[in-house]
Amino acid sequence: MLCSIEGETMVTHEFLDSSVIRRDMEELSQCGLNWNRISDTGILITGAYGMLASYIVYFLIFLNEFCDSNIKIYAQFRDKTKLRKRFGKYVEKPYFNSMQCDLSEELSLSGDVDYIVHAAGLASSNHYAEYPVDVLLPNVIGTYNLLNLACLKKVRGFLFFSTGGVYGKTKDNSKINECDFGSLDPASPHSCYEESKRMGETMCYSYAKQFSVPAKVVRIAHTYGPTMDLETDPRVFSEFMRNAIEGNDIVMKSDGTAKRVFCYLTDAVAGFFTILLDGTVGEAYNITNPGEQLTISELAELVLELSGNRKRVVFKQRDKSESYLEDPNAGFSVLSVAKLETLGWKPGVSVRDGFQRVMSHFTNICYRQV
Secondary structure (H helix, E strand, O other): OOOOOOOOOOOOOHHHHOHHHHHHHHHHHOOOOOHHHHOOOEEEEEOOOOHHHHHHHHHHHHHHHHHOOOOEEEEEEOOHHHHHHHHHHHHHOOOEEEEEOOOOOOOOOOOOOOEEEEOOOOOOHHHOOOOHHHHHHHHHHHHHHHHHHHHHHOOOEEEEEEEHHHHOEOOOOOOEOOOOOOEOOOOOOOHHHHHHHHHHHHHHHHHHHHHOOOEEEEEEOOEEOOOOOOOOOOOHHHHHHHHHHOOOOEEEOOOOOOEEEOEEHHHHHHHHHHHHHHOOOOOEEEEOOOOOEEEHHHHHHHHHHHHOOOOOEEEOOOOOOOOOOOOOOOOOOOEOOHHHHOOOOOOOOOHHHHHHHHHHHHHHHHOOOO
16 A cells, blocks of 8 residues: 555545545555556646546545655646636645646647646537537547657657447447447447547557557546536436436436446546556557446436435436437447456446445535535
């Protein structure tokens, strides 16, 4: 264990005032990775206040505050208000470097950068129909600019956030490994995201081969945690959680039989760092928790149970005016994590435990009904 924190003596600030996030950070510090490997380094995280990226930044802040890791954090963002809302007083810390810039433009950074995590992008499907160009640009032009920066800085590691959606429509969805691929319709509304992620991956492989950039790819499935956006995220786990916390019925806009596999954020972040530090250059790794499968109906019932809400699940047809787009390739599929497990990673948080943590976090500290 790199560092030890006792609950009674540990000083908490802002996001660390959440007992759930504090526990998550402590668990990550003890997940088996040697965090001394990133001490005294510079790490650039794009899309820093996003759901996934913010947990990475939280953990780097945690390592600096409680483990004296001396990590220079370069947090790329576009909206200063959102950045301050997410990280609070920590944006003023000497180790926290705010980078307000558009990834579609050439990047300039004066400090030393050892690792780049490219997590920026509009992953929510409510953007696909209205802003498809805004969706694809960070994955293509943004990746190009970051790979050029990686060349210039001679980074030790580069991690590109991709998606399980790159697999498209496969013949067998029972266990998809990293070399299984199916078809994608480039004219589908979802393809601005999925096809641009495919292109981003190809760019990573190409820069690794031609310019020796130590680029790696993580293909992410359904991931959830305390940084979920309950207000605007149209995905079912966000909608269900919001309904339950507000004391309302959970509204089901499908027959509820579709299955999903859910991965909690601490397991995901441990996987991200495992790939960044130990993954093979020029290769991709799936990340999910294949043992935690639920139907949408089962998820709704679980969320209600955890909330203590005496309401019920009601079925309602989705309004055609809603911006949510169904993925035509979204049949039940399970990504194989065997390749990632060869690096020593294993998921450890069950769906029940994970959603209990999320419920506790939003109920006790962050979420307020409007």
